Amino acid sequence: MEVWWVWTGGNPWSAAASTVPPALRRLLLGRHRGATFGRRMGGRGFAGGGLSSPVVFLLGCFRSTLIRVAAVTKYGLWRCEHVEVPVPSAKKNEVLLKLQAATVNPLDWKIQKGDLRPLLPRRLPFIPVTDIAGVIVDVGPGVNGLTAGDQVVAKLNSLNGGGLAEYAVAPANLTVKRPAKVSAAEGAGLPIAAGTALQALRSIGAKFDGTGKPLNVLITAASGGVGLYAVQLAKLANLHVTATCGARNMDLVKSLGADEVMDYRTPEGATLRSPSGRKYDGVVHCTVGVSWSSFQLLLSDAGRVIDITPNLSAILTYVLHRVTFSKKRLVPQLLLSLNKADLEFLVGLLEEGKLKTVIDSRFPLSDAGKAWQSSIDGHATGKIVVEMES
Secondary structure, X not given: OOEEEEEEOOEEEEEEHHHOOHHHHHHHOOOOOOOOOOOOOOOOOOOOOOOOOOOOOOXXXXXXXXXXXXXXXXXXXXXXXXXXXXXOOOOOOEEEEEEEEEEEOHHHHHHHHOOOOOOOOOOOOEOOOOEEEEEEEEEOOOOOOOXXXXXXXXXXXOOXXXXXXXXXXXXXXXXXXXXXXXXXXXXXXXXXXXXHHHHHHHHHOOOOOOOOOOOEEEEOOOOOHHHHHHHHHHHHOOOEEEEEEOHHXXXXXXXXXXXXXXXXXXXXXXXXXXXXXXOEEEEEEOOOOOOHHHHHOOEEEEEEEEEOOOOHHHHHHHHHHXXXXXXXXXXXXXXXXXXXXXXXXXXXXXXXXXXXXOEEEEEEHHHHHHHXXXXXXXXXXXXXXXXXXX
């Protein structure tokens, strides 16, 4: 009989595998992939107990090499404690990474809170966070162009997560090499935030090969994770950028290339009007609480508002615009469509110094809960990074 050790509040106790509580029995079924622990642990499942109150539990087992992760066991409020599980394994078209850094995005905690359950159903428990950087330690069958020892940036599947861990399995088709000039924290900031900005700007009509039109764009919440990338990418596409942010971040946003910067708390900034009187060909809308009517008169004839935080009202407005063939449109960006070429493009811009990851704060994995809460608070300037202790 194997004995599994579980620590709760610093007091160790042991339990036989056969006495695992029913609620955790699915944890023994398969390989840890970062989403549902109960799926495919390659026959190396693990057990735990005492989950009546903790949202995130501290669990370990004397079986093989253990890794630390932070896991969520139910929807709702976040509580972070250490969790220890076996090292996952890479299967076909996957790579196993020893993680160096991960970044927390609003999408992560919205999934955990249950806000996106209609769109992103998820079994519990799971390990959150999808944007990571690390070094490849193993390569599964069918993987080409990546080898053990490569420093990489990767985007995990939003349904599976897995980034708040010392090791994670990543899809090879969303894993790209990280140049020496790009730090792990800088690279981990890219996938969702920079990918969202890139997708939104392309939806407006931005091009990055020098063939694009000289468009005018507005970027709201320009000092946030997506906004700071959007400002820089818009300038790389030769767009005229008007940006809104808080007063303390205006100099930063200006330094990254914005042509006009407004404090959203002032009467002038609240109107969203360009100080130079320009009509917007597109808006990258990165905040909440602003209705379609606030943008309508500020747009050019075929202007578009790309809403990266859409609510039901935004979706209904989009449907109305489609059925009425309106040239001016509110477009909710519900899902990120990121591919390997896009991620390589973004990493390349970092290497060339044309793009910068602004880091708000760094936390060790042991303080993942503080990073999580910082993202929920919504006042970060740039990316919130969780770094894995070596």
